[in-house]
Amino acid sequence: MNIQQFCRKRVCPAVEVVLKGFQNWGIGVFPATPILAVAFFISLGFAPPIFGASDKEPAPSYPSVEIPPEYQDKQMPKGWRTDSKVLTAGEAIYEGSANPDVNCAGCHGIDGKPTRKGKGAPDLSDPQVAQKSDALWFWEISEGKRRTKMRGHVKHLTEEQRWQVIAYMRTFAQ
Numbered sequence: 001m002n003i004q005q006f007c008r009k010r011v012c013p014a015v016e017v018v019l020k021g022f023q024n025w026g027i028g029v030f031p032a033t034p035i036l037a038v039a040f041f042i043s044l045g046f047a048p049p050i051f052g053a054s055d056k057e058p059a060p061s062y063p064s065v066e067i068p069p070e071y072q073d074k075q076m077p078k079g080w081r082t083d084s085k086v087l088t089a090g091e092a093i094y095e096g097s098a099n100p101d102v103n104c105a106g107c108h109g110i111d112g113k114p115t116r117k118g119k120g121a122p123d124l125s126d127p128q129v130a131q132k133s134d135a136l137w138f139w140e141i142s143e144g145k146r147r148t149k150m151r152g153h154v155k156h157l158t159e160e161q162r163w164q165v166i167a168y169m170r171t172f173a174q
């Protein structure tokens, strides 16, 4: 929305409500105005982010996201990261040889670098991407990411298989 719409939709009703409030306390419109003016100037400090004109540092390219509570405590089984059987199983899932309906490499690339089909996917061999937590990845692989090509895989992959593929994905940044 532009500033005019913002003022009409949000500010005018808000000013009305506040003025009514002052009236209820027995404060007339006239003394209320300077109070409102001060409040307005204070609020200006908060306005730029609303209008997208913030001069703050650009957000980090990999902002942290809130993991839903049911996934926060998910943990890779002990020792799986280096277990060659786990890694082989993970590789087969990732590359689509375990189940042709699940082919992570088709988008994420055989080497963890996104393919054309997977445009927008993060480079899994980038150490910064690799810092993301297992729980976060487990959640994203399970539920997918809304409004992206990344689908949820709860139906196609058991919990074990999801951990196997994560263990394998961790090898790209090693």
Ligand code: HEC
Pocket: 094, 102, 103, 104, 105, 106, 107, 108, 117, 118, 119, 120, 121, 122, 129, 132, 137, 138, 140, 141, 145, 148, 149, 150, 151, 153, 165, 166
């Ligand atoms: C159709 C393409 C496609 C397929 C197939 C696919 N992904 Fe993704 N994946 C994406 C895209 C695009 C993103 C980035 C989504 C976004 O915008 O945040 C993503 C994001 C992810 C992320 C989050 C990475 C991060 O750090 O933010 C993980 C983990 C992931 N995919 C794992 C997998 C696994 C495991 C498979 C296979 C079971 C898979 N993906 C299959 C396209 C795909």
